[in-house]
Amino acid sequence: MASISVPTAPVPVATPEDAFAVINPKAYAAWDDQLDRFDRLRADMPVARIVSPEDIHEPFWLLTKFDDCMAVSKDNATFLNAPRPSVFSTREGEALVCAITGGNPNLVESLVQIDAPKHPKLRRLTQDWFMPKNLMKLEGRIREIAGHAIDRMFAAGPEVDFARVVSAPYPLHVVMQILGVPEEDEPRMLMLTQQMFGGQDEDLNQSPIKNLAPEQIIQIVAGAVKNFEDYFAGLAAQRRANPADDLASVIANAQIDGHPLEDRDTAGYYIITASAGHDTTSASTAGAMLALAQDPEQFARVKADRSLLSGIVEEAIRWTTPVQHFMRTASADTEIGGQTIAKGDYIMINYVAANHDPARFPDPRRFDAGRAANRHLAFGAGAHQCLGLHLARMEMRILFETLLDRVDSIELAGEPRRIQSVFVGGLKSLPLRWKAA
Numbered sequence: 001m002a003s004i005s006v007p008t009a010p011v012p013v014a015t016p017e018d019a020f021a022v023i024n025p026k027a028y029a030a031w032d033d034q035l036d037r038f039d040r041l042r043a044d045m046p047v048a049r050i051v052s053p054e055d056i057h058e059p060f061w062l063l064t065k066f067d068d069c070m071a072v073s074k075d076n077a078t079f080l081n082a083p084r085p086s087v088f089s090t091r092e093g094e095a096l097v098c099a100i101t102g103g104n105p106n107l108v109e110s111l112v113q114i115d116a117p118k119h120p121k122l123r124r125l126t127q128d129w130f131m132p133k134n135l136m137k138l139e140g141r142i143r144e145i146a147g148h149a150i151d152r153m154f155a156a157g158p159e160v161d162f163a164r165v166v167s168a169p170y171p172l173h174v175v176m177q178i179l180g181v182p183e184e185d186e187p188r189m190l191m192l193t194q195q196m197f198g199g200q201d202e203d204l205n206q207s208p209i210k211n212l213a214p215e216q217i218i219q220i221v222a223g224a225v226k227n228f229e230d231y232f233a234g235l236a237a238q239r240r241a242n243p244a245d246d247l248a249s250v251i252a253n254a255q256i257d258g259h260p261l262e263d264r265d266t267a268g269y270y271i272i273t274a275s276a277g278h279d280t281t282s283a284s285t286a287g288a289m290l291a292l293a294q295d296p297e298q299f300a301r302v303k304a305d306r307s308l309l310s311g312i313v314e315e316a317i318r319w320t321t322p323v324q325h326f327m328r329t330a331s332a333d334t335e336i337g338g339q340t341i342a343k344g345d346y347i348m349i350n351y352v353a354a355n356h357d358p359a360r361f362p363d364p365r366r367f368d369a370g371r372a373a374n375r376h377l378a379f380g381a382g383a384h385q386c387l388g389l390h391l392a393r394m395e396m397r398i399l400f401e402t403l404l405d406r407v408d409s410i411e412l413a414g415e416p417r418r419i420q421s422v423f424v425g426g427l428k429s430l431p432l433r434w435k436a437a
Helices: 015-021 024-028 031-043 068-073 092-099 118-126 133-158 162-167 169-179 184-198 216-240 247-252 262-293 296-304 306-320 387-404
Strands: 047-050 060-063 159-161 323-332 334-336 340-343 346-350 408-410 425-431 431-436
Touching: 015 024, 015 031, 024 031, 024 159, 031 060, 031 346, 060 068, 068 334, 092 216, 118 159, 133 162, 133 169, 133 387, 159 162, 159 247, 162 169, 162 262, 162 425, 169 184, 169 247, 169 334, 169 387, 184 216, 216 247, 247 262, 262 306, 262 387, 262 408, 296 306, 296 387, 296 408, 306 346, 306 387, 340 425, 387 408
Parallel strands: 060 346
Antiparallel strands: 047 060, 159 431, 323 346, 334 340, 408 431
16 A cells, blocks of 8 residues: 655745845844844744855744744753854854864853753852842942933933943943942943944944954954953952952852862853843843833823833833844754754744734834733743843833933934844944933
């Protein structure tokens, strides 16, 4: 008896135009067009195969639905951060990074790039520092720093680039105070963070050369990482010799299973704390100010009713989604959204698309301080959920409390400009006009 062949469902492959936009930093700077694209992909092929016609990168699956992104984020056994790059890279880029690091596909080895059993051991070293009970002791100091940030805004005059004057330096100073980095070194920390996360953006990578090739961008990022490593090696040596009551001392003297951290783990811990600890909060803060400048009625409502502040903070983080994606590798044959995923397949969790899924967030492009059940994915989920989420919320709440006390109204004074980046995004310029209360 002849066997009956069962046809397999066709693989949903994105068009070359859409496939390129998913990995194109300029596409994320053109925010509304990119959100339109994700809406279309989510409706037509929520689990889409992204293939490069020129074979510049390994094919991967793009996830655009909130539920699929959440499920993958929580399943840390099936979907691994290692052994592939945790952030999208081309084949050439991955090979260059491996050549620089001696075989590791990531320039930085931090909590983001590590799976269990090592990951939870590393995370526990500083977890208590970022819990609300400990952060409450820092509230007075953070409120003082917020006051200085608004002082700078007032000193700049009735028109100000809020991203440059307030939202970038404010969380930077908070994190550096916690970490133990001297204030005079903060400009260096900001520059290196912008080079590392904004290497694809000509305004942030500090290069005199325009239209850099991907390998040149990687060299800039690698240079920033090396600069970070050299700086924090010196700080770690100081804190081992003379421990202080700061996070730098905790990391420098930490042990796992009775052994000191390896140098690469120590450097990665410092770098992720120093960079991601402020850059993402900066982006969300600027995002909230953009939304409020575009909606004077909502600004007035929050100014009159401070109970809406927590909603402003949470909505800003969702609406902005500073960390735009992470990559995962399937550890076994599995299924996502009805699509068969093979062991070894590469997957992009696109948080921008997930946080703008209308099935989860009605009218997702509308900024709504009163949005109910705002469980977004901007902090991730599962074992790799952002360690500093409580600090980020506290920083933003305190800054907006301070600002609302002193500012009567805000409006746009020019065209906002977004960072050209596939990984960490947000506003690099936000011209505002304000009136004092």
